[in-house]
Amino acid sequence: MSRGSTSGGVATADALRLEAVTRIYESSRTPVIALNEVSLALAPGTFTAIMGPSGSGKSTLLHCASGLDQPTRGKVYIGGAELPYGRESKVTKFRRGRIGFIFQQYNLMPTLTVRQNVLLPARLSGKAVDQERYTTVLERIGLADRLDHQPSELSGGEQQRVAIARALVTAPEIVFADEPTGALDTATAREILTLLDEAVYAFGQTVVMVTHDPVAAAQADLVLFLADGRIVGEMPTPTAAAVAERMTRLGDDVVERETMAEA
Structure with missing residues (x-):
């Protein structure tokens, strides 16, 4: 499998590319720089995890990368196409x-069934949905016998499986996952991570x-570490174990910077 990369590259070869993306939130006191000139490029068919201390900008x-928020400055490309900001309808159409x-x-x-949600x-x-892909996704996700059930009739792990199938069935350029195992127990979380990994291997999904x-994070090909709105490693x-150790050092660095700022 190919690996992700934070280096630049040809736009059409990148599943995701950010060019000097900055996001500043205005406040009544001091503007907050949530992202500070972030640039990266990720190859198709890769699994990337993003980690950082609380408030790091992840x-x-x-x-910003998925079009749910608009950068203050910078550009985002999905599969070589620039993410269009401005009218919400245009952004929504691009995302879909x-x-x-x-x-x-x-x-x-x-109120929708599993089939309807997917x-x-x-x-x-x-x-149009490719029927072969639809059938294969449902079989791999393990939902073939639950298609007529509603979410309330499913466990948390089963509901997350539906969410994964929904994200994969249209063969998008890229899938963004926001803490996809955060509400699950350890065993179910492991199953969900395995499914995401299989999506990369079996479908070439990014x-x-x-x-x-x-x-x-250890399930991914590559982990990107953020601190103070920048990619720091x-x-x-x-x-x-290596990720946990790096996160501990990042947390210590943030505390040290905050202490120095208050001194």
Whole structure:
């Protein structure tokens, strides 16, 4: 499998590319720089985890990269196409055609069946679903016998499986996962991470996941570490122990900087 990279590259070869992305939140006192000139490029068919201390900018990075938030400055490219900011309808259309989402709280429609939830993005975008891919995704996710159930009839792990199938079935350029195992027990979380890993291997899917869990991050090809709105390091072929140790050092560095700022 190919590995992710934070180096530059040809736009059409990158599943995701950020060019000097900055996000500043205005406040009544001092503006908050959540992202500070972040640039990166990730190859197709890779699994990347994003980690950092609280307030490091990892959720802001995910939101800007996926079109849920608009950078103050900089550009975002998905599969070589620039993410269009401005009119919400234009951004929404772009997201539906190119981006899949997996959220911590599943975000399923409670009145729809599993089948209807999985097919909802295709229905909204008017995109035809490849029936072979649809069948294969449902078989790999383990939902073939649950298609007529509603979310309330499913366990948390089963609901997250539906969310994964929904994100994969339209073959998006990239799938963003925001703490996808945060609401699950350890055994179920392991199953969900295995499914995300299989999505990369079996379907050539590109996955970018924000997580606070070193065990979850170790499932990825590459871990990017954020601190103070900047990428401060990366770790190919990560292990849970190595990620945890790096996070401890990042946390200590943040505390030291805050202490010096208050002095």
